[in-house]
Amino acid sequence: MATIELIDLKKNYGAIPAVKGVDLSVADGEFIVLVGPSGCGKSTLLRMVAGLESVTSGRIEIGGRDVVKAEPAERDIAMVFQNYALYPHMTVRKNLEYGLRNRRVKNEEITRRVQEAAAMLEIGPMLDRKPRELSGGQRQRVAMGRALVREPAAFLFDEPLSNLDAKLRVQMRVEIRRLQRRLKTTSLYVTHDQLEAMTLADRLVVMNGGLVEQVGTPVEVYERPATVFVAGFIGSPPMNLIDLDYLRAQSAGTDLALPNGTDLVGIRPDDMVLIGPVEPSIALKATVELLEPVGGESHLHIRLAGSNQLAIVRVPGRPSFVEGSEISVFARIGDLHPYNRASGNRTD
Amino acid sequence: MQGKRTVFPNKVLPYLLLLPQLAVTIVFFLWPAAQAFWSSFQREDAFGFKTTFVWFANYTKLFADPVYLNSFRTTVIFSLAVSLLSLGIALLLAVAATRMLRSSRIYSTLIVWPYAVAPAIAGILWWFLFNPSIGIIAYVLRRFGIDWNHLVDPNDAMILVVIAATWKQISYNFLFFMAGLQSIPHSLEEAAAIDGAGPTKRFWTIIFPLLSPTTFYLMVINVVYAMFDTFGVIHATTEGGPARATEILVYKVYFDGFVGLNLGSSAAQSVILMAIVIGLTVVQFRWVERRVQY
Numbered sequence: 257m258a259t260i261e262l263i264d265l266k267k268n269y270g271a272i273p274a275v276k277g278v279d280l281s282v283a284d285g286e287f288i289v290l291v292g293p294s295g296c297g298k299s300t301l302l303r304m305v306a307g308l309e310s311v312t313s314g315r316i317e318i319g320g321r322d323v324v325k326a327e328p329a330e331r332d333i334a335m336v337f338q339n340y341a342l343y344p345h346m347t348v349r350k351n352l353e354y355g356l357r358n359r360r361v362k363n364e365e366i367t368r369r370v371q372e373a374a375a376m377l378e379i380g381p382m383l384d385r386k387p388r389e390l391s392g393g394q395r396q397r398v399a400m401g402r403a404l405v406r407e408p409a410a411f412l413f414d415e416p417l418s419n420l421d422a423k424l425r426v427q428m429r430v431e432i433r434r435l436q437r438r439l440k441t442t443s444l445y446v447t448h449d450q451l452e453a454m455t456l457a458d459r460l461v462v463m464n465g466g467l468v469e470q471v472g473t474p475v476e477v478y479e480r481p482a483t484v485f486v487a488g489f490i491g492s493p494p495m496n497l498i499d500l501d502y503l504r505a506q507s508a509g510t511d512l513a514l515p516n517g518t519d520l521v522g523i524r525p526d527d528m529v530l531i532g533p534v535e536p537s538i539a540l541k542a543t544v545e546l547l548e549p550v551g552g553e554s555h556l557h558i559r560l561a562g563s564n565q566l567a568i569v570r571v572p573g574r575p576s577f578v579e580g581s582e583i584s585v586f587a588r589i590g591d592l593h594p595y596n597r598a599s600g601n602r603t604d
Numbered sequence: 605m606q607g608k609r610t611v612f613p614n615k616v617l618p619y620l621l622l623l624p625q626l627a628v629t630i631v632f633f634l635w636p637a638a639q640a641f642w643s644s645f646q647r648e649d650a651f652g653f654k655t656t657f658v659w660f661a662n663y664t665k666l667f668a669d670p671v672y673l674n675s676f677r678t679t680v681i682f683s684l685a686v687s688l689l690s691l692g693i694a695l696l697l698a699v700a701a702t703r704m705l706r707s708s709r710i711y712s713t714l715i716v717w718p719y720a721v722a723p724a725i726a727g728i729l730w731w732f733l734f735n736p737s738i739g740i741i742a743y744v745l746r747r748f749g750i751d752w753n754h755l756v757d758p759n760d761a762m763i764l765v766v767i768a769a770t771w772k773q774i775s776y777n778f779l780f781f782m783a784g785l786q787s788i789p790h791s792l793e794e795a796a797a798i799d800g801a802g803p804t805k806r807f808w809t810i811i812f813p814l815l816s817p818t819t820f821y822l823m824v825i826n827v828v829y830a831m832f833d834t835f836g837v838i839h840a841t842t843e844g845g846p847a848r849a850t851e852i853l854v855y856k857v858y859f860d861g862f863v864g865l866n867l868g869s870s871a872a873q874s875v876i877l878m879a880i881v882i883g884l885t886v887v888q889f890r891w892v893e894r895r896v897q898y
Contacts, residue, residue: 308794329800341791345813354809355799402799 258319258332258409258442259284260305265314267300274300276466277314285440287433291453292463293489299414301463302446306335306412319409329358334403335412338419340395342387348398349383352405366405373404376435393424400432404439411436413445417452429455450490454478462486480593484600487522487593493555495522495593496567502560507538514594518603522593525555525570528585536589542567544577558585637878644871662872671848672856672873679852682766683830690770691822694777695815699807701778702785712782719775723836730768731841734760754842758849761842765850768841769834776829777822784818785811824888828881853877 260282267275275297282288290298303309305316307328316323323331334355342351349370356366374380377397387395396416403411413432417425433456436443447453453460454474462469462477462485470482481487487495500519503512514521532539541561548555556569556577569585577583594603612618644662648655666672701711718726733741734754742752754760788811796806812819835854838844844851844859851859853873861870 306794306798308797328794328798329802333798335795335798337791337795339789339791341789341795343792343796343810354796354801358800358805402795406799 259317260410260442260444261315261317261320262301262305263315263317265301265304265316266312267297267304267309268312273466275304278463278468280461280468280471282442282444285442287436287443287445287456287458288461289445289447289453289457289459290461290463291447291450291490292469294448296463297466298446298448298461298463302412302414302444305331305410305444306333307331332409333412334406334408334410335414336399336403336416338415340387340399340416340419342395342398342402344387347384347386348379348390348401351387351398352383352401355402355406369405369407370401373401376404377401377431392420393428396420396424396428400435404435409442411441411443411445413443413447415447416445418447418449425452432456450492454490460490462489464489480602481522482602484520484522484595484597487595491524493525493568493570495524496528497522497595498560498565498567500594502563502565503538503540506540506561510536510538510589512538512592513589514592515603517596518594520595520597522595523567523587523591524593525568527591528567528569528587530569530571530583530585532584532586533588537586538589538592540585540587542583542585544579544581544583546579547575547577549574558583640871640874640878642871643867644875645868646871647868658868662868663876666869666872666876674848675851675853675856678762678848678850679831682762682769682834682850682852683827685762685766686769686773686830686834687823687826689766690773690777690826691819693770694774694822695781695819697774698778698781698785699811701782712778715778716775718772719779721772723769723772723834724840726772727765727768727837727840730764730771734764734767754846756846758846761846761850765834765838765841768837769830772837773826773829777826780818780822781815784815788814820891821888824884828884832877832881 260280262278262280265275265278266273278297278301280288290301292298300309304311305318307323307326307330311324314324318331318333343354346354352370352373353366356369361369370383371380374383377400379394379397379401382390382394382398387398390398396419399416416432417428420428429452432445445452445456447456457474459471460474460477461471464485470477470486472480472482477486477490481490481495484497488497498521500512500514500521503521512521542558543561544556545559545566546557548557552573554571554574556571556575558567558569559565560567561582567585595601596603645657645659646655647658647661697711697715701708701715704711721729731739733739734752736742736753736755739752745752752760754764792810792814793806796810801809831852832854834852835858838850838852838855839858842850844855854877857870857873857877860866860873864870
């Protein structure tokens, strides 16, 4: 149980900056997900908190204690690795016990904790097997168990689900969330999968190019992306970004009510509709390029009339559109996200 | 071996393709081995005028001979010392080299060099260094009050051949340990570090057990090397002396056969050595190559 504070944290590899100054306060028991494209510095950040990477400058506090100079073992954290990093020559039980034995925890206490974790993760029957005798999902559970038995101040997860197949990933995602809710252990979780990020996080930290783009609850980040990058990164399919000049020309006479400095407008594919709403809205003419059915809904790829701008509209069900046909799409004025292209920031 | 089985339409062709390899094996291995086996049951006079079939006389005589038994003991001491030393030093160097980030390649290259040196040259090199009259190391040792003389002192002689033989074998072991270390995922060590194990504990509880397949393999290879491939080293330095203190089994085969011209006994000794090699090979295949450590 602990808070984590990152203060102006920086990391350079030689002359190349990987993390360019990150500030973050994690409350006790909070589940924070670091999300971003590969190479954005999220894993480096996590590894710095774990003590596996040296810190170039800045401070890391875990439970109010500055740990920048502390060894990984002294930080009271447990980490789940992407490749699980189970000790292949030890049984599952030995794997779970290893960290406790190194810390000279009493035997009865070790037995109790291992049994508890095994019950919680349903790996009891596998305790005497070696990791190579387990399936991917079971190994994942053991890796989680090794973190659990330690009862650490914080859990660190480094893309723990990316080696699992899609079905198991969903299952383990739910399980991780359930466990964390129950144990209320502060957690930092790194992923590039935005669905994982959205579903797991109390708060999301969206990173890009070594910097934090936005911190907020998943709903906040989804509803009000702070930057053009976040707008394009969070949400699937991604937000359509359309030139304001083009919108103005298409919807002459409509008051778009956008703040000064806006030159780019974002519209979520869900906010584009095919039937004009009652609220004030803009109308755009477009050509159907492609219809992608994805099950319960379909993604309609369109090209806006008189431009090369492509956009995606999310439509319910499996409508029939002839590719190349002309349609009109509508978006409510209230659903427009105003941005400034040069600064990349939101303008309202 | 799994894999596709090729079916030859012609029954003779496969044997024809195997013939060159078979010919080499027969001419250079099976034939001499058979001859040695045959002569080990014979006694031949030094001039080759007369041979008598003596059944197991050569063998019984050998095992009653304290000199031969002593050579056995010398061989065991020598090969264990060489194997353990070269394994230990190579492992130490490999661990140190993998810790290096940029200079690791240069170190590896340098450490591998001795492997390219012929055994006799390695022997001569150390012989010069330790030479009681002109050797630099002997000179330094004398400064420290150690009177080094491998020409007279059996222990000094043994240490010299062990050093020379070990030095040459370190390179080979080093390469295998490097490869072994590099195949252990780095995240295991990181996980162990987070699990509260210090560098020494990490090495003995994680790295060393995971290296054990490599270590077992090298152990067998090293024993074979020390027993059979160090003839050059010994011949160039001590010639088995002083007072047979460094006369390992292979050297005795040569000495009794080609110097002492006791061909029957020499043949019997080489048959015994052959049995030892076969034994080691079985160990190698049975336990080392088939055994999955983890």
